[in-house]
Structures are given as structure tokens and as C-alpha cells.
Amino acid sequence: MTANSKPLAVRSWDEWSPLKSIIVGTAANSCFPFEHERMISSTTTAAHAAQFKKDNPFPQYILKAADKELDKFAKVLRDRGIEVFRPNTVDWRAVGGYTGSMVRDGLLVVGSTIIESAYSWRSREKEVDLMLKDTLFKLAEDPRITIVRAPKPPARETLYDGYPEANKVNPLNGVRWAINNSRIAFDAADFMRFGNVVVGQYSHVTNDKGIDYVRSHLPKGVLLELLDVDDPHCMHLDAVLLPLRKGLLIYNPDRTNKEALSNIKLFDNWDCKPFPFVPKARSDPPSYMTSNWLVLNLLVLDPHTIMVDEYDPEFAEFLRKECGMEVIGIPFRHVNCLGGSLHCATLDLVRDS
Ligand code: DAV
Numbered sequence: 001m002t003a004n005s006k007p008l009a010v011r012s013w014d015e016w017s018p019l020k021s022i023i024v025g026t027a028a029n030s031c032f033p034f035e036h037e038r039m040i041s042s043t044t045t046a047a048h049a050a051q052f053k054k055d056n057p058f059p060q061y062i063l064k065a066a067d068k069e070l071d072k073f074a075k076v077l078r079d080r081g082i083e084v085f086r087p088n089t090v091d092w093r094a095v096g097g098y099t100g101s102m103v104r105d106g107l108l109v110v111g112s113t114i115i116e117s118a119y120s121w122r123s124r125e126k127e128v129d130l131m132l133k134d135t136l137f138k139l140a141e142d143p144r145i146t147i148v149r150a151p152k153p154p155a156r157e158t159l160y161d162g163y164p165e166a167n168k169v170n171p172l173n174g175v176r177w178a179i180n181n182s183r184i185a186f187d188a189a190d191f192m193r194f195g196n197v198v199v200g201q202y203s204h205v206t207n208d209k210g211i212d213y214v215r216s217h218l219p220k221g222v223l224l225e226l227l228d229v230d231d232p233h234c235m236h237l238d239a240v241l242l243p244l245r246k247g248l249l250i251y252n253p254d255r256t257n258k259e260a261l262s263n264i265k266l267f268d269n270w271d272c273k274p275f276p277f278v279p280k281a282r283s284d285p286p287s288y289m290t291s292n293w294l295v296l297n298l299l300v301l302d303p304h305t306i307m308v309d310e311y312d313p314e315f316a317e318f319l320r321k322e323c324g325m326e327v328i329g330i331p332f333r334h335v336n337c338l339g340g341s342l343h344c345a346t347l348d349l350v351r352d353s
Pocket of ligand 1: 189238290291293344
């Protein structure tokens with residue numbers, strides 16, 4: 001077979017089409033990210049802020065349990081015939097890094113174009129290279145796949161200069177963003193794919209230059225639409241929106257509403273349902289850097305099947321009864337401690353659409 005007759009190893013245009021190939025993260029050796037004090041106070045849980053220091057691994061019992069959960073997750077996917085890649089194991093402490101568990105944050109896959117995040121968090125600068133050089137980068141040797149590597153970050157970080165004048169505020173709540181606009185900065189998880197529309201948000205890690213950069217690298221014909229999100233700790237769109245299939249979306253009513261969604265033309269004919277409960281509080285194991293809204297951070301396998309954290313049976317029942325989904329529950333509490341749930345911990349490479 002010649003390279004060009006092989007099916008593309010990266011082609012995924014949305015969040016719901018039948019999943020064929022995916023990367024599932026690994027937890028081993030994860031460390032608390034060490035970042036500017038303003039970034040930590042803007043994006044993590046106040047009670048745990050002191051843990052975000054240099055050379056501080058997450059507790060071993062959490063990492064062990066999280067890897068068990070991730071391995072089980074990978075097995076459930078493989079048993080359903082989905083190809084699963086795992087990142088290289090990295091000594092994150094040795095490289096001053098954070099984690100291999102949150103693979104969604106580092107790469108935005110739109111069709112066969114992969115856009116690497118220009119991370120605000122300098123602890124994440126080498127993450128994609130270290131984790132994926134033996135998997136994704138091999139797949140992407142195919143000339144039909146475009147990898148847009150992150151621009152080289154500056155030697156001296158400038159994102160925190162000139163505060164507060166240099167930083168905009170979120171017009172919805174008056175909260176000042178943690179970073180200025182002095183260089184391109186964005187996390188891939190501030191964007192979600194809806195076919196020929198990508199929806200994005202400003203956040204404490206994504207600035208104007210980051211938004212412009214993503215827009216300029218999207219494949220031809222794909223439109224970037226921005227959603228206003230009311231969240232003082234704003235970072236990542238995947239605890240705000242949960243598209244289940246074309247035309248059906250669950251949204252976080254604390255952070256957005258029907259009016260904001262209606263500013264995005266794509267949603268004109270969609271059924272947009274608010275999350276119907278108060279999400280359960282989570283304290284054990286600790287939520288160091290995330291809110292109870294991780295309940296929305298789920299992985300859709302196809303337009304009628306979703307994987308959820310088994311901790312949320314009430315929402316699972318809603319998805320079955322009100323949304324016509326088959327629901328597969330798995331344990332995921334310890335992965336949550338590291339900063340995300342099933343959506344954050346994965347990067348889908350192929351969805352058939
Ligand atoms: O609500 O804590 C979590 C998203 C992580 N990628 C939240 C957002």
C-alpha cells in the first residue's frame with residue numbers, strides 16, 4: 001500500500017462522530033505545575049494553592065489510582081474496537097513539567113490539521129514533545145497531515161508584565177485575565193470542534209493573539225466563533241459545553257446561557273439544554289485545580305454512546321432518559337485530581353464523519 005492509499009491516521013472534525021482512534025493520557029510522575037502566583041490564584045483552588053510549587057509531585061496514591069483508572073478506560077475503548085495510543089512515560093519532576101494525563105490541552109485536532117498549544121503555563125512547554133514523539137509525531141509523518149508546531153516561547157516570560165493596566169477584564173464578570181497580550185498564548189482545550197465551526201473562549205490562559213493565531217491556522221472553510229463565558233477561574237471550554245451529537249448540547253448554566261449561545265449562528269437549530277442538577281461537590285480525593293463542573297467533561301463515543309464518570313449516576317440517568325444516550329460509566333475520581341475528566345484526558349485522532 002502506498003502512503004496515499006492508507007486511511008488518514010488523523011481526521012476528526014467534531015466531538016461526537018464515531019470514534020476510531022484516540023490518545024489516552026498517563027498519570028505517572030505528574031507534579032503540581034509551578035507557575036506565576038497570579039496564574040495559580042486565577043486557575044486553581046485557593047485551599048490548595050500552596051501545593052503549586054517547584055518539585056512537588058502529586059501524592060503517590062493518587063497517581064497510582066489514576067493510572068489504574070486510565071488503563072481501565074483504555075481497555076474499555078479497545079474492547080469496543082477503538083485504537084488507543086498511550087503517551088511515553090516521562091519523569092515530569094526531572095524536566096520541571098506537570099503531567100501526561102491531560103492530553104486534550106496541548107493539541108487541537110481539526111480534520112487532519114493538528115495545532116499545538118502555545119501554552120501560557122511554562123511548565124507545559126515541552127509536554128507535547130516529550131509525551132508524543134513516539135506516537136503522534138510518527139503518525140503525522142504522512143504528508144496529508146499538517147502539524148502546526150507552537151511558536152517558540154520567549155526566553156523571558158512577558159505574559160505577566162504591566163499588570164493590571166496591560167490586562168483586559170472579562171466583560172461578563174469584571175475579572176481581570178491573568179495574562180496580557182504580549183505574545184501568542186492559548187490552550188487547545190479553550191476550543192471545541194463542531195464540524196466547519198470551532199467554538200472558542202478567552203480565558204486566563206488564552207489571549208487575543210492566541211485566538212488570532214488559532215483562527216489563522218484552522219483548515220480552509222472552518223470558522224472560529226467565540227463564546228462569552230462567565231467564570232472567574234475561566235480555563236478550558238470542556239466544562240462549559242458538552243455536545244452529544246449534531247443538534248444536541250448540554251451547557252453549564254453557571255457559565256453561559258441560551259442568549260450567549262444564540263449569538264453563535266451554528267446553534268440556531270440546536271436543542272441546547274442546561275445541566276439539570278446542581279453538580280455534586282467533590283473533596284475526597286481533593287480537587288486541586290478543578291470545579292464540580294467536571295461532571296460535563298465527558299467523552300462521546302458516537303452520537304448515541306457516551307462514557308461518564310460513574311460517580312455521577314444522576315446525570316447518567318438524565319443522559320439515558322432525556323437524551324437517548326447509551327451510557328458507559330467508569331471510575332475516574334483520581335484522574336480528576338490532576339486537572340480534568342474524560343474529555344481532558346483524551347485526544348481523539350479519528351472520528352468517522
Ligand atoms: O470547571 O474546573 C476544568 C477543565 C479542565 N480542562 C473546571 C474546568
